[in-house]
Amino acid sequence: MVMDLSEFNFRHHLGGEELLTAVAQDQETGEVLMVAFMNRQALSLTLETGIAHYWSTSRNKIWLKGESSGHQQLVEEILVDCDADALVLKIKQEGAACHEGYYSCFFRKVDFEDGFKFKIIREKVFEPEQIYGEG
Amino acid sequence: MVMDLSEFNFRHHLGGEELLTAVAQDQETGEVLMVAFMNRQALSLTLETGIAHYWSTSRNKIWLKGESSGHQQLVEEILVDCDADALVLKIKQEGAACHEGYYSCFFRKVDFEDGFKFKIIREKVFEPEQIYGEG
Numbered sequence: 001m002v003m004d005l006s007e008f009n010f011r012h013h014l015g016g017e018e019l020l021t022a023v024a025q026d027q028e029t030g031e032v033l034m035v036a037f038m039n040r041q042a043l044s045l046t047l048e049t050g051i052a053h054y055w056s057t058s059r060n061k062i063w064l065k066g067e068s069s070g071h072q073q074l075v076e077e078i079l080v081d082c083d084a085d086a087l088v089l090k091i092k093q094e095g096a097a098c099h100e101g102y103y104s105c106f107f108r109k110v111d112f113e114d115g116f117k118f119k120i121i122r123e124k125v126f127e128p129e130q131i132y133g134e135g
Numbered sequence: 136m137v138m139d140l141s142e143f144n145f146r147h148h149l150g151g152e153e154l155l156t157a158v159a160q161d162q163e164t165g166e167v168l169m170v171a172f173m174n175r176q177a178l179s180l181t182l183e184t185g186i187a188h189y190w191s192t193s194r195n196k197i198w199l200k201g202e203s204s205g206h207q208q209l210v211e212e213i214l215v216d217c218d219a220d221a222l223v224l225k226i227k228q229e230g231a232a233c234h235e236g237y238y239s240c241f242f243r244k245v246d247f248e249d250g251f252k253f254k255i256i257r258e259k260v261f262e263p264e265q266i267y268g269e270g
Contacts, residue, residue, distance in 0.1 A: 012149060035158060035221040077245075080241065086169075105221075106215065110214075116142075118215050
């Protein structure tokens with residue numbers, strides 16, 4: 001059965017793909033964990049399996065989040081914005097969202113007092129080398 | 136003085152612009168209010184003024200959020216993700232974020248029980264005709 005995705009608006013044309021934006025938000029705390037893109041296949045797989053799949057714009061392929069780390073995202077709810085080109089995935093994050101070892105990819109803030117430099121404001125929850133190997 | 140934005144990664148090439156993704160999140164409740172894009176000028180204006188400016192990918196122009204409605208976004212904090220191509224703006228929203236009259240643009244959810252149709256789950260906080268006129 002082909003899934004009817006006609007209500008969704010894949011209007012962002014990036015690298016030859018038609019994409020929408022997806023924000024993964026911790027279901028319990030509301031913390032934003034990552035922002036990525038989805039094409040139709042990534043959204044279909046996410047809806048079918050309940051596990052977040054994205055389109056990797058750097059590797060140009062379907063990306064099952066956590067495919068190498070095991071840090072998958074279980075989707076509890078999906079919100080849609082007014083023009084249907086952005087989603088909020090309310091998720092339960094296994095492990096941590098960020099490949100750099102932080103629970104959220106947003107582990108830095110812009111320091112307005114110091115020339116808009118980036119400042120780390122979170123603690124690591126794992127060491128990347130132990131999950132992904134040394135290289 | 137030209138602002139140094141070299142740490143930011145405007146890597147999304149859309150409609151001839153180099154953009155990063157910006158998520159506006161209610162500073163107090165953590166509710167995600169909207170998702171949009173910024174080019175260098177939009178980010179500079181946001182950093183300079185403390186009021187959210189975006190790049191409108193539909194109108195191809197700088198977009199001071201709330202320029203017609205008065206519903207501006209006061210930026211309290213900006214978080215940056217691991218590859219510096221996405222921001223979370225922690226904001227205080229004047230009025231409401233959505234031009235359709237809802238506090239958040241994410242006023243619908245995907246109904247997993249009903250063929251993935253969209254279902255409105257929020258109440259309007261204003262009537263668009265009263266803010267923007269009849270058209």
